[in-house]
Amino acid sequence: MTYSVKEMFYTLQGEGFHTGRPAVFCRFSGCNLWNxxxxDRATSICRFCDTDFVGTDGQNGGKFREARELAQRIADFWPADQAHxxxxxxxxxxxxxxxxxxxxALHDVGFECAVESNGxxxxxxxxxxxxxxxxxSAEVVIEACDELKLVFPQADAQPERFSHIHAQHRFLSPLNDWTQAQLSPAQNNNTQACVQYCLEHPQWRLTLQTHKVLNID
Known part of the structure; x- marks a missing residue:
């Protein structure tokens, strides 16, 4: 199998349970909810994505013909002789x-492997x-996960819709307005809506995109 990778880089996880943890990010090309x-954004299932995932021309992107080749490239980003x-x-x-x-292949070189998926x-x-x-409105086929991270609010994806999913941790992430370069009143309202929902439903926790606050990848 040939793996098509848009970009790879070493940084800190910016949101969710592992916020602040050093990690190599491997961004695959392509998506099944938006091309x-x-x-075509306005007619897609997912309309608020703020990420470029088209092609293989991003930072350290490319095509990798074998799993071990890609695994070694990922390993090259990690500090020498460091665990975790x-x-x-x-x-x-x-x-x-x-x-x-x-x-x-990544387990063989000592990596813990995580995924962020639409399910x-x-x-x-x-x-x-x-x-x-x-x-x-996309149907989620995954019924159990370590972390459920829901962008909020979404008219077709209210938190109650996913109450059947067994998740160790549940996070709400404020919906960003992709049409605005800076924080918009609507985005601020979304953050407050997340806060209020979490207060009323304490099984949910707030997560913010700290990597954008810190201006890191």
Whole structure:
């Protein structure tokens, strides 16, 4: 299998349960809920994505023909002789490409493997951490995960809709207005809506995109 990777980099996890944890991010190309073309955004299932996942021309992106080749490239980002190796697969939608062969290759070089997925496709069972982030009206087929991270508010994806999913941790992330370069009144209102919902439903916790606050990748 050839893996198409938009970008890879070493940084701190910016949101969710692992906020602040050093990690290699591997962003796969492609998504099943939006093709990445702006002209098609308004008619897509997911309309608020703020990430470029088209092609392989991003930072350290490319095509990798073998799992061990990609695993070694990921390992090259980690500080020499340091333990606690952690890789986060994201996209686009990583479930379109992520497989057991790649996870096994990374386990062999000491990595804990996590994924951030929209939950519409099956995931390899050997993953060490699964974060599901439902989008719009798309059907979620994953029924159990370590972390459920819901962008809020979404008219077609209210928190109650996912009450059947067994998740160790539940987070609400304020919906960003992708049409505005700076914080808009609507975005601020979304943050306050998240706060209020968490106060009324304490099984949910607030998460913010701290990497944007810190201006890091």
């Amino acid at each position: 990445g073309r702006e002209k 190796r952690f890789v986060v697969f994201t996209g686009g939608e990583p479930a379109l490409q992520l497989d057991e062969t790649l996870i096994a 519409t496709l099956p995931l390899p069972p050997s993953l060490d951490w699964v974060c599901i982030s439902p989008k719009g």
